[in-house]
Amino acid sequence: MSLTIEVCLTPKLINQHTLEGKIAVVADIFRATSCIVTALSENATAIYPVSTMDECLKLGTQGMLTAGERGGIKIKEFNLGNSPFEYMGKVSGKEVAISTTNGTIALEKSKNAEQVIIGSFLNITATINYLIDQKLPVIIHCAGWKGAPNIEDTLYAGALVHQLIGHDYLAKSDSAKMALDLYRRNKNSLLKIALESDHAKRLKKFGITKDLDFCLQVDKYPNLNGRLMGSKIIKI
Amino acid sequence: MSLTIEVCLTPKLINQHTLEGKIAVVADIFRATSCIVTALSENATAIYPVSTMDECLKLGTQGMLTAGERGGIKIKEFNLGNSPFEYMGKVSGKEVAISTTNGTIALEKSKNAEQVIIGSFLNITATINYLIDQKLPVIIHCAGWKGAPNIEDTLYAGALVHQLIGHDYLAKSDSAKMALDLYRRNKNSLLKIALESDHAKRLKKFGITKDLDFCLQVDKYPNLNGRLMGSKIIKI
Numbered sequence: 001m002s003l004t005i006e007v008c009l010t011p012k013l014i015n016q017h018t019l020e021g022k023i024a025v026v027a028d029i030f031r032a033t034s035c036i037v038t039a040l041s042e043n044a045t046a047i048y049p050v051s052t053m054d055e056c057l058k059l060g061t062q063g064m065l066t067a068g069e070r071g072g073i074k075i076k077e078f079n080l081g082n083s084p085f086e087y088m089g090k091v092s093g094k095e096v097a098i099s100t101t102n103g104t105i106a107l108e109k110s111k112n113a114e115q116v117i118i119g120s121f122l123n124i125t126a127t128i129n130y131l132i133d134q135k136l137p138v139i140i141h142c143a144g145w146k147g148a149p150n151i152e153d154t155l156y157a158g159a160l161v162h163q164l165i166g167h168d169y170l171a172k173s174d175s176a177k178m179a180l181d182l183y184r185r186n187k188n189s190l191l192k193i194a195l196e197s198d199h200a201k202r203l204k205k206f207g208i209t210k211d212l213d214f215c216l217q218v219d220k221y222p223n224l225n226g227r228l229m230g231s232k233i234i235k236i
Numbered sequence: 237m238s239l240t241i242e243v244c245l246t247p248k249l250i251n252q253h254t255l256e257g258k259i260a261v262v263a264d265i266f267r268a269t270s271c272i273v274t275a276l277s278e279n280a281t282a283i284y285p286v287s288t289m290d291e292c293l294k295l296g297t298q299g300m301l302t303a304g305e306r307g308g309i310k311i312k313e314f315n316l317g318n319s320p321f322e323y324m325g326k327v328s329g330k331e332v333a334i335s336t337t338n339g340t341i342a343l344e345k346s347k348n349a350e351q352v353i354i355g356s357f358l359n360i361t362a363t364i365n366y367l368i369d370q371k372l373p374v375i376i377h378c379a380g381w382k383g384a385p386n387i388e389d390t391l392y393a394g395a396l397v398h399q400l401i402g403h404d405y406l407a408k409s410d411s412a413k414m415a416l417d418l419y420r421r422n423k424n425s426l427l428k429i430a431l432e433s434d435h436a437k438r439l440k441k442f443g444i445t446k447d448l449d450f451c452l453q454v455d456k457y458p459n460l461n462g463r464l465m466g467s468k469i470i471k472i
Binding site: 009010012013015016145146147148149150151154173174175177178181182184185186193196197198199 | 245246248249251252381382383384385386387390409410411413414417418420421422429432433434435
């Protein structure tokens, strides 16, 4: 019997799914999960996702670096924003507390899953290999934008579905099939469709276009996975 | 300034949108809104969508025909099920009370809109012409399946977005852009992608494949629109 893959398009719909016994892959492509994977590749010891700015600042007083954004904009009291470039050369051997608009909510709402791992295009092949190894049903939990589905996370979900059905997984639910269709139509021009997304337009307004190119790179970190263990994300 | 079109993929996400001042087009392609449009073409006087079986039966005792389903299956106390074929030759000059799994919820949750109209492939051109005439922003409210997005309603939403952006409307939100992409990829083979939907598979299990072909016919009723006025849907 094939293992199943589901896609949840936004945390607002996560109650439509059961998480128990499954691996949840959390995706916030622009930019939280792309940042987390980058931080792990830069040898951050652990990433602590937290819901509020206050929790983040409190962990800062305990020696962690603080990172995140609200509405796409860096928080001025924090050490780092939500651009993967800000993590480069700055986080090795350090712990980082991160709070973002959407990504941390999706992580929080995935906790009933058997395992929670961090999804991004930057390490998609590593993630696929890990999933196949685990032999568990998969649910891809898209962070979306303030509760609404978004193009870039759905595109990533479709890419993962596309790869996994090649390994005898079964796309369960229409959301998974629609994500697959979106990916297949656009797989040779990820940037083009992603640039049409509302969030890309917001980021462009802030002059952050280089982040978009960066986050859509496939397999920049071909052997790296991040997993949520209790309250922290570590490299596995 | 262009008028906007939004797409809400399921009633569970309707709170992400504001309805005031907009026309909501409610779509439950397999099969409630296709049935309603068919009933109006068959000269039913009015359709009363109600949430519960009990309400439906109560209206039945007042002389209305009762119609609907739960989980895709006809309710045995009702006069009619949820197949458009059951309405043919049976509803002329009559009022019909209808209660379905998803469609009536989407109608109920659309009531804050300036106008609520009934969407189906069967009268899509009539709907487009009506929308253009009204000069109001549009929100397409997909009924989905028990809270989850589905392929057939999203496909219809994409078809409507495709036509309206040709009349200078602006696709607002990533959901509208994804629906558009799904439609454009599949516009020459609506049936093929729709048959992959979970709901088509459920209906096939009940032996109801002819309903699927019927509901995907484009412009069978080229001049008919249905509008929710208070508690009833009438032909306009």
